[in-house]
Amino acid sequence: MIRRLLLIVAMLFAAQVASAAPVAMRVLRINDHLLCFYDGRPPQAAVASVDTNWADFGANNVGVATYVIYRGDRALVYDAFPGVAQAQWVRDYLARAGIRHFVLVNSHWHLDHVGGNAVYADSDVIATARTRQLLIENRAGIEAGTTWGPPAISPLVIPTMTITADTTVYVGDIRVVLRPVNIHSADGLVIWLPDDRLLLAGDTLEDTVTFITEPDQIPAQVTNLAAMRQWGFTRILPNHGNPDVIAKGGYGLALIDFTRAYLIAMVDHSHDADFLTQPIERYIADGVRDGTVSLWWAYRDAHRQNLERVAKAWKGRPLPALHGSER
Template sequence: MAIRRALAALGLVLATVATAHAGEIRVMPINDHVFAFYDGRPAESSVNMAKATWADHGANFVGVATYAVIDGSEALVYDTYPSVTQAQFVRDYLAKRGVRHFIVANSHWHLDHVGGNAVYADSSVIATEKTRAQLIRHKPKIKDGTLQGPPAISPFKVPEVGITEPTTVSVGRYSVELRPVNIHSADGLVAWLPQDRLLLAGDTLEDTLTFIAEPESLAEQYRNLGEMKSWSPTGILPNHGDPAIIAKGGYTTALIDMTRHYIRAMAEHAHDKDFAIQPIERFIPAELKAGTVSLWWAYREAHHENLQKLATYYKNKPLSDFGP
């Protein structure tokens, strides 16, 4: 299936070559039509953990990026941050560059990726049908702040368009292929830019490591990551990663290899007696040494949660078969 959006192209908007700063959000031109907007990743010493919310633990502390593909008056925005305030910055920035027509794609249903959807009340928002179902189901609790605790997201917009198979969206002269994937969560949606061979990866990949949201499908996710590597991207742009690497054009496929290694090693050792106390370094030593990823402080909490999830999931189950 392909949904084609062909809006009037008024000429290419050229990006500045330097990273711009406005408040907390950094604007990073990847090339002349792809932009990253990056917020968060504060030093550990600067945060007050007692006041941290779901948005801090899941996004702001690890660092959070959203992306835009633009051409003239058109833009596709990939994810909308945890908050309306952050999303409004992105929309205002693009509007100042002459964008008047927006399409939004949500990578999956987790709140740090959809919190600013209401900023695009006048625009189409696309997600997988599984994302739509989750957000419709949870909308009352999202709006009153009881799903994950405060802050509540209100107003909140559920995507109007749900897809179940690869879907192509046109942004002026550029094509964006929205590809459903079961990686990280069953409702995942990555964006493939064939003309650039860039992959907007959502939460399918992260630096330092992936949040294991759905341990029951890790073996399938492992295989799907292998399939994603076969696309041979020249740059991978995750929503949570090192801003310095994102600003330089993204990660190599070594990030995919690292993620596969991490989830497989975690699952295969879930029955170890000392599993629950093993540090990150136990599972990805080679990748840390090679600099494929860096050890960011906020991911120690994520790793601890991953250990707990897998220990609980595999407690009375055989370990998953990942194959050769």
């Protein structure tokens, strides 16, 4: 009982420091067994012009979606938001709808996906083995707020179950395929719903552009994106995207083509003398023109960070011929 009370106190404290942004959750019904919970994506004028923390820069300002597959009194929750307050909002909503049994799946180890894990401390938490390893290795820094800076995530609840290959689970009669991927982050896990022909993409795909966190892995990511395109899904639901598109059922396969083209172009131009000042418009014009993506203001900062990371990773190195790995 004492341990339970301490955990509740810690969770309440974490909810206060997770982000300066208030919870303004939207619930988007995708079909009769899939919900999207969406928070963030404020207009630029509503955001104070001060240095942002990781929760706002990489998540709340670009918009955060998490997904819940449910049947009867059971639910599988895909990711737990940057903070406890957001995750608790989702759990409370589901509890009011009659959900009593929860499984949480983490898409990867990045903090904006595990910040609310403590809300599911009484449930199974599934991730790839690599995600669990990375969270254990970084636990002290994450709980102290030094890994990515503040806010701290304390307590950090570590996944209790791991997978290393495709794993099929059922939520009632709904078939759910958990699939490890090396896209965006080498420890990634996406969810494929074969009967719905839907992909819950985590951070492997985004609108406006992907955050490049492992630039050395871009050649593998380009190849893996081409392979992912052949899985058989027709619609894509990302964790960071336009809520209006998500509400209409998600993105088409063109989002994969766009993301691959962005990654390839970033590497191709990384030796340009003006690379670090090349604007995002140079890389996304075709995708905006054909409606695949839209330019959201917060992704200008993401693109600037991408330029810095790619330039550093590929400086003085021969550039790979990525165009040969087309679908």
